[in-house]
Amino acid sequence: MGNGRSEALGAWGCGVPVVKFLRATSRRTRVLLALVFAFALLMVVGAWAAYRYAEQVEIDTLRETAAHRLDGYENALTSEVRHYSYLPSLASLNADVLAMLRHPADRDLVARVNAYLQTVNADAGSSAFYVMDKQGNTLAASNWNLPMTFVGSNFSFRPYFIGAMRDGHGRFYGLGTVSKQAGYFLAERIDDDAHRVLGVVTLKVNLDRIESVWRQGAEPVFAIDSHGVIMLSSVPGLKYRTLRPLSADAHAEILRTHQYDAPGALMPAGFTINHTLAPNVWIESVARDNPLAASLPTPHPFPTEFLVVSRPVSGTDWHIVVLSNLAPARAVARSLAQSAALGLAFVAVLALTVWQRRRIVAQRLALREVLQQLNEDLERKVARRTAALSRANRNLEHEVAMHRETEAQLKAAFEELVQAGKMAALGQMAAGVTHELNQPLAALRTLSDNALTFLERGRTSHAEANLRMIGELIERMGRITSQLKRFARKAPTQLQPVVAAEAINNALFLVGQRLRKERVELTFDPQLASVRVLADANRLEQVLVNLFANALDAMADATVRRLEVKVDAEGDTTVIRVRDTGTGLSESVRARLFEPFFTTKEQGTGLGLGLAISDGIVREFSGSLRAADRSEGGAEFSIYLRTYREGNP
Numbered sequence: 136m137g138n139g140r141s142e143a144l145g146a147w148g149c150g151v152p153v154v155k156f157l158r159a160t161s162r163r164t165r166v167l168l169a170l171v172f173a174f175a176l177l178m179v180v181g182a183w184a185a186y187r188y189a190e191q192v193e194i195d196t197l198r199e200t201a202a203h204r205l206d207g208y209e210n211a212l213t214s215e216v217r218h219y220s221y222l223p224s225l226a227s228l229n230a231d232v233l234a235m236l237r238h239p240a241d242r243d244l245v246a247r248v249n250a251y252l253q254t255v256n257a258d259a260g261s262s263a264f265y266v267m268d269k270q271g272n273t274l275a276a277s278n279w280n281l282p283m284t285f286v287g288s289n290f291s292f293r294p295y296f297i298g299a300m301r302d303g304h305g306r307f308y309g310l311g312t313v314s315k316q317a318g319y320f321l322a323e324r325i326d327d328d329a330h331r332v333l334g335v336v337t338l339k340v341n342l343d344r345i346e347s348v349w350r351q352g353a354e355p356v357f358a359i360d361s362h363g364v365i366m367l368s369s370v371p372g373l374k375y376r377t378l379r380p381l382s383a384d385a386h387a388e389i390l391r392t393h394q395y396d397a398p399g400a401l402m403p404a405g406f407t408i409n410h411t412l413a414p415n416v417w418i419e420s421v422a423r424d425n426p427l428a429a430s431l432p433t434p435h436p437f438p439t440e441f442l443v444v445s446r447p448v449s450g451t452d453w454h455i456v457v458l459s460n461l462a463p464a465r466a467v468a469r470s471l472a473q474s475a476a477l478g479l480a481f482v483a484v485l486a487l488t489v490w491q492r493r494r495i496v497a498q499r500l501a502l503r504e505v506l507q508q509l510n511e512d513l514e515r516k517v518a519r520r521t522a523a524l525s526r527a528n529r530n531l532e533h534e535v536a537m538h539r540e541t542e543a544q545l546k547a548a549f550e551e552l553v554q555a556g557k558m559a560a561l562g563q564m565a566a567g568v569t570h571e572l573n574q575p576l577a578a579l580r581t582l583s584d585n586a587l588t589f590l591e592r593g594r595t596s597h598a599e600a601n602l603r604m605i606g607e608l609i610e611r612m613g614r615i616t617s618q619l620k621r622f623a624r625k626a627p628t629q630l631q632p633v634v635a636a637e638a639i640n641n642a643l644f645l646v647g648q649r650l651r652k653e654r655v656e657l658t659f660d661p662q663l664a665s666v667r668v669l670a671d672a673n674r675l676e677q678v679l680v681n682l683f684a685n686a687l688d689a690m691a692d693a694t695v696r697r698l699e700v701k702v703d704a705e706g707d708t709t710v711i712r713v714r715d716t717g718t719g720l721s722e723s724v725r726a727r728l729f730e731p732f733f734t735t736k737e738q739g740t741g742l743g744l745g746l747a748i749s750d751g752i753v754r755e756f757s758g759s760l761r762a763a764d765r766s767e768g769g770a771e772f773s774i775y776l777r778t779y780r781e782g783n784p
């Protein structure tokens with residue numbers, strides 16, 4: 136199609152710019168496609184970058200929030216513990232306690248200590264408060280009067296007892312071996328004034344309250360011990376499970392200290408923590424920066440993806456862990472990515488629109504350029520053609536001028552020819568005219584002589600008659616000369632009404648001498664020729680003289696010599712017919728009759744111009760001259776002329 140177009144335009148002689156224009160257009164289309172592709176790529180990359188960035192920002196915020204919360208959780212936990220921590224120290228200074236440890240068999244003392252422990256425990260709101268001797272046997276306890284009393288139980292295997300005996304104080308979290316209740320054990324060694332060890336006093340604190348506070352929060356939060364076992368949790372199902380597989384040592388230690396030893400309770404015997412806590416979701420992205428890699432059961436309430444943030448609990452070897460749901464962060468990142476993609480798409484569309492607009496403007500300019508070039512081409516062509524036309528026009532004008540000049544020359548030549556013809560006719564008539572004048576001259580001489588004689592003899596009347604005759608002769612001679620003068624006059628053609636009879640008579644007068652001499656019978660009735668024709672009188676006479684002279688020449692050897700002149704009317708045309716009884720016109724003569732210099736006459740007698748000139752003269756009158764051979768012998772020449780009527784031009 137492109138080719139067809141360029142060819143079609145090529146026919147105007149401007150194919151090259153148009154082809155260039157079309158090529159540029161297809162190149163621009165390719166650029167447009169490349170731009171669209173680039174923008175799409177930019178959109179994808181931009182959206183991805185926006186997603187990554189937003190995700191990171193959201194995760195950082197989550198981490199910050201979680202860390203902030205952790206501070207609060209840790210504070211609550213430590214202050215709870217701190218709240219109780221002074222009680223064992225206080226008990227270690229109690230005189231009854233010291234006395235009882237010195238005299239364990241003193242029932243009164245034991246009863247007093249039991250009452251003291253019971254009262255303090257009740258006032259403090261702790262789980263249990265009890266005193267052991269240095270072997271770990273419980274001598275007195277706040278629950279002395281309850282069926283599950285600690286009194287009599289030995290806790291020497293418990294880490295808090297061991298710690299207290301060794302360092303002066305011990306801390307331990309675990310399940311009660313008697314009560315099967317979880318609790319935090321705060322132990323203090325009791326020494327006498329001589330720094331002899333008497334025993335250990337222990338306060339067991341229930342941390343359930345902390346858990347219930349944690350539960351009010353939205354995200355799962357829990358505390359883990361140094362082995363990674365979850366000991367406090369806002370999610371009950373997680374308790375006593377581990378975050379990572381337990382080492383053999385840790386396993387053995389837990390068994391030995393009966394830390395989570397609660398047969399029939401949450402923790403089955405044999406510590407199957409590892410097995411019940413199957414690794415499920417592993418968040419690499421967040422686990423990477425976190426020492427506590429998370430591996431938690433997926434069912435509700437755990438999100439499939441979460442951020443694990445933890446912090447150590449001061450004064451313990453515990454950590455508090457918060458799991459933050461990553462889904463909202465992801466959602467924000469997604470929506471930001473969508474917004475970025477939309478924004479980029481908008482920018483792309485805007486850029487494309489601007490580009491497209493610029494392209495259209497450029498195309499328009501290019502088109503305008505092409506059109507301008509076409510226009511210039513056209514103008515150049517028009518200018519070339521115009522120049523050629525003006526040249527042709529000038530040539531034509533020159534030719535016309537030449538033709539006019541030629542025509543004028545021809546006309547002048549024709550005028551000369553007419554005059555020459557006239558002169559030739561006059562020359563032919565010269566002999567006759569001379570004769571015509573000689574006769575009256577001779578008569579004049581005789582008459583004048585006679586008149587003189589008559590006067591001498593006194594015969595005046597005779598002399599008078601002679602003089603009158605002389606006058607008439609002179610008048611006749613004057614007529615002849617004036618006719619000749621008039622005939623010889625050289626004047627331009629002037630069309631005017633001419634009475635046919637007058638022209639014919641004048642011509643006959645000029646050839647009258649020959650008619651008489653050659654005894655030619657003339658048939659002409661001027662009465663029947665009173666019609667007026669449009670002609671130049673002088674030239675019409677010249678034509679007639681020529682026709683008469685030719686007729687007389689043709690009849691030179693004829694036995695019957697008759698010249699007939701007749702005037703007929705044919706509509707608006709008047710026909711003057713000149714008939715003779717001469718040689719007639721053979722076909723070959725008739726064919727060449729009006730050719731200049733065609734003559735059948737002897738050398739010197741005819742120039743062969745008479746009929747050619749006559750034909751030219753009649754044409755000037757807008758008439759025609761025709762010749763015909765008469766069946767009865769002789770020739771007939773007809774002059775067709777326009778009839779003049781009053782009122783008609």
Ligand code: ADP
Nearest residue numbers: 685686689734735736741742743744745746770
């Ligand atoms: P020219 O008289 O000098 O020969 P024209 O042109 O008058 O030239 O005549 C041309 C010729 O036409 C004549 O030579 C003659 O042969 C022929 N011709 C003209 N008039 C007649 C006529 N009336 N009868 C016969 N032949 C004629």
